[in-house]
Amino acid sequence: MRLAFPLAVSALLFSLGVFGVLARRNAVLVLMSVELMLNGVTINLVAFDAWWSDALHGGQVLTLFVITIAAAEVGLGLAIVLLVFRNRATSDLNDLGLLDERAEATEGNGDVTEPGVAR
Amino acid sequence: MNAVELAFALLGAVAVGAGALVVTTNRIVHAALWLAVSLGAVAGMFLLLTAELLAWVQVLIYVGAVVVLVLFALMLTRAPIGPTPSAPAGRLAVAGAVAAGTAVVLLAALLGTLGVERLELSTTTDGAREFGTALFSGWVLPFEVLSVLLLAALVGAIVLSKGRRGEDGR
Numbered sequence: 001m002r003l004a005f006p007l008a009v010s011a012l013l014f015s016l017g018v019f020g021v022l023a024r025r026n027a028v029l030v031l032m033s034v035e036l037m038l039n040g041v042t043i044n045l046v047a048f049d050a051w052w053s054d055a056l057h058g059g060q061v062l063t064l065f066v067i068t069i070a071a072a073e074v075g076l077g078l079a080i081v082l083l084v085f086r087n088r089a090t091s092d093l094n095d096l097g098l099l100d101e102r103a104e105a106t107e108g109n110g111d112v113t114e115p116g117v118a119r
Numbered sequence: 120m121n122a123v124e125l126a127f128a129l130l131g132a133v134a135v136g137a138g139a140l141v142v143t144t145n146r147i148v149h150a151a152l153w154l155a156v157s158l159g160a161v162a163g164m165f166l167l168l169t170a171e172l173l174a175w176v177q178v179l180i181y182v183g184a185v186v187v188l189v190l191f192a193l194m195l196t197r198a199p200i201g202p203t204p205s206a207p208a209g210r211l212a213v214a215g216a217v218a219a220g221t222a223v224v225l226l227a228a229l230l231g232t233l234g235v236e237r238l239e240l241s242t243t244t245d246g247a248r249e250f251g252t253a254l255f256s257g258w259v260l261p262f263e264v265l266s267v268l269l270l271a272a273l274v275g276a277i278v279l280s281k282g283r284r285g286e287d288g289r
Contacts, residue, residue: 001121001123001124001127001167001237001238001240002124002234002236002237002238003233003234003236003237003238004230004233004234004235004236005124005127005128005131006127006131006164006168007226007229007230007233007234008131008226008229008230009127009131009134009135009164010225010229011222011225011226011229012131012135012138012222012226013134013135013138013157013161014221014222014225015218015219015221015222015225016135016138016139016141016142016218017138017142018214018217018218018221019142019214019215019217019218020141020142022210022213022214022217022218023142023206023210023211023214023215024142024206025206026147026198026203028147028151028189028192028193028196028198029142029147029150031189032141032150032151032154032189033141033142035154035158035181035185036138036141036142036154036157039134039157039158039161039181042161042173043161043164043165044229046164046165046168046170046173047168047238049168049170050168050169050170050238050240050241051236051238053239053241055253056253056257056258057249057250057253057254060170060172060173060250060253061250061253061254061258061261063170063173064173064176064254065261065265067173067176067177067180067181068180068265068268068269069265069268070181070185071180071184071185071269072268072269072271072272073272074185074188074189075188075272075273075276076272076275076276076279078188078189078191078192079275079276079279079280080279081192081196082192082195082196082279082280083279083280085195085196085197091196091198
């Protein structure tokens, strides 16, 4: 099989993930786009593992690690998103500007802390 | 183009098409379900690249656990079921330009250097055995470290979602 097929698919999936991370506003959708990027990478790892005929199967083992770490990342990331939603009643990344000095200066942006503390 | 390449190209088209819908559809829950389709197609590609065990791990963990977790998060954050307004056009243009640039650079770099290579797929039927032997002989220490990482993530998720101490009388 030509190596070009997996390489092209992985590059396209990674670019779609980049687009999603930059264009989406919902935090859960951004996490899903990160999953797309990770999958683009894992296709490359498995393809190079098969191309190299690696006796240690480094590519496949690393793919297994990437999948595991992605599962941990999604678990923690969604816990953080839920916590933010519980505190601020939104999961829109545009509304989470508490550390942004410009947003602080123009308007309160619906923040729940005491005004004037962060200025 | 032989049968394996044809099947791979079809699965790749499904994965990329579903991935495009994930990042463009206006309905958030549909995006999560298209993500399941895309990840399932990636599992099929693993199968074609003779990584059977990884294909089933992908189905179990990604299509099974991660997508269900994402759907739960969407429900718990009361994401709107109906269509949501898309991002402003300027932001879409910037994101599209960066993504197109990434795609051009990656495709040029990968296909320019390795596009003519061919990979010989192994024809043995005990790839899972070989993979397991490699994993538990050469990669035992990273594997065990990974289990510590999973434990840390588990504890962290529990601590995060338990809420602040004293807030609810504990």
